[in-house]
Amino acid sequence: MPIMVYVYGLVGACFLGLGFVLQQEAAARAPLADILSFRLLLDLMKVPRWLCGIGFMVIGQILSALALAGGDVSRVEPLLATNLLFAMALARYISGQRLGRAGWGGVVLLSGGVAMFMLAGAPEGSDGNHVGALRHWLVLGSVVAVALVLVVIARHLRLVEEPPLLAAAAGVLYGLQDAMTRESSTILDERGIVGLVTTWQPYAVVAAAVVGLVLVQSAFETGQLRQSLPALTAAEPLAGIVCGIGVLGDTVRVTPLAITGEIVGLSAAVGGVFLLGRHPAMPTGTASPDGEEAALDEGGRPR
Template structure:
């Protein structure tokens, strides 16, 4: 019963996130380029009703995801959250009236099959949380440091490259945020509100969330959704699983056969995400506007 609830909350979260991302990109592509990678971008976007609707959907998704993370392992919830791209695809297809075709159906089945293969083969389950603080900070440092480095590099490359870089950077931060959300929930349930507010993890969740939001909106602002959302969707579960197994005590089946299926599942997830993200149904904004932006240096 517990796993059924985790599945229901995680998939509902994915639905809200996917719809929210599409609405946010529709609005962010109209923001001025002078706001790139700046908090001013959020100030300008907050005046757009469609963006606010997208943020509302994303907040609902994060809330449902937090409930799923509180009930299940990160390595179980993260692959399910990756299905947000299916819901983004459904909304985009409804907007554009584009048929799925072989690419769309192939991506859909690879993503769904990859999630199923990883969960069935890995059988994620809880274990003892790693208490070594060095291991915690090493994993978090690699993820956050890598994300910040990608954001810094994105300012020096073509816009067709910077959107995927920012998507990966945001995905890494969201993966770490999900792990810290799980820890924050444990602090609250074990020690109450005093322990919760005296812990650093809730504030880490807030800082990571705002930083990732700026990265995501900047990516949405500079390029079509098909360039940024697949990168974000692929990076988040990989980062979350790394944190779950690395320091949250999540356990996966490590027999040779299971490891092979887990690896195949993760590869299928990434390939499916890329195929879906590059499908013509995914919103591309104004093609002329995008071509001009791609030719212009920062």
């Protein structure tokens, strides 16, 4: 895989992480009545800090798309999971909080887990031609269903308990978006722009991006960054790898030793994500527009 794929992936992760911190700080002050509504995006468009965060995220998404165009989804996704390292760096700068043992432990687990998965699995891409239609649609349908179930469950919980599930649902859709971005890039190379706009994949990219954005901003709005960002960061690469293998035909080593290394690596990375995400340096609190803590009813929803 070209070295620039790694560069695009890591720099893209940097912009994504910085963008998430800025977005959460702005979304935490949005009206709670707008949760899971496109009105939330309209309200946030009036906030300069949120627009700056979105700008960073767009740059990160473009760089991620370049990485996905030149590399395999199963290789690029773990790189994108390092966005939490950069989010942590900005949050630490804002708060002045030291990393401490837990913080450094999270850094080691996340970076070491990603490296172990890469070395053990040695992911390889394919043209996807050997993936049957049934498998293709079954995997896509299952991924969308998981996101939908997470949202439905979240809406039956107290407001303060929703962020991890909403963020996980957004991460699942972002993983799907990454896989569809790779597939769209392949279509563009093979059939040109006319062939691209006459297929459904680029529209799936846009749909997943918009719905995922509403979900993640709702998660940022209703809880602390440490509640939502770990779930988002863990769910995206897992969903992306599933789509890469199930839809695009990516392969990983399947020897007993390799499978053990892959499981340990992914588990370590996810553990590092949650250690970093719950670090005291991460922004906390959900505030109403006037800076006061939002008043909730007995069900944990805004009064």
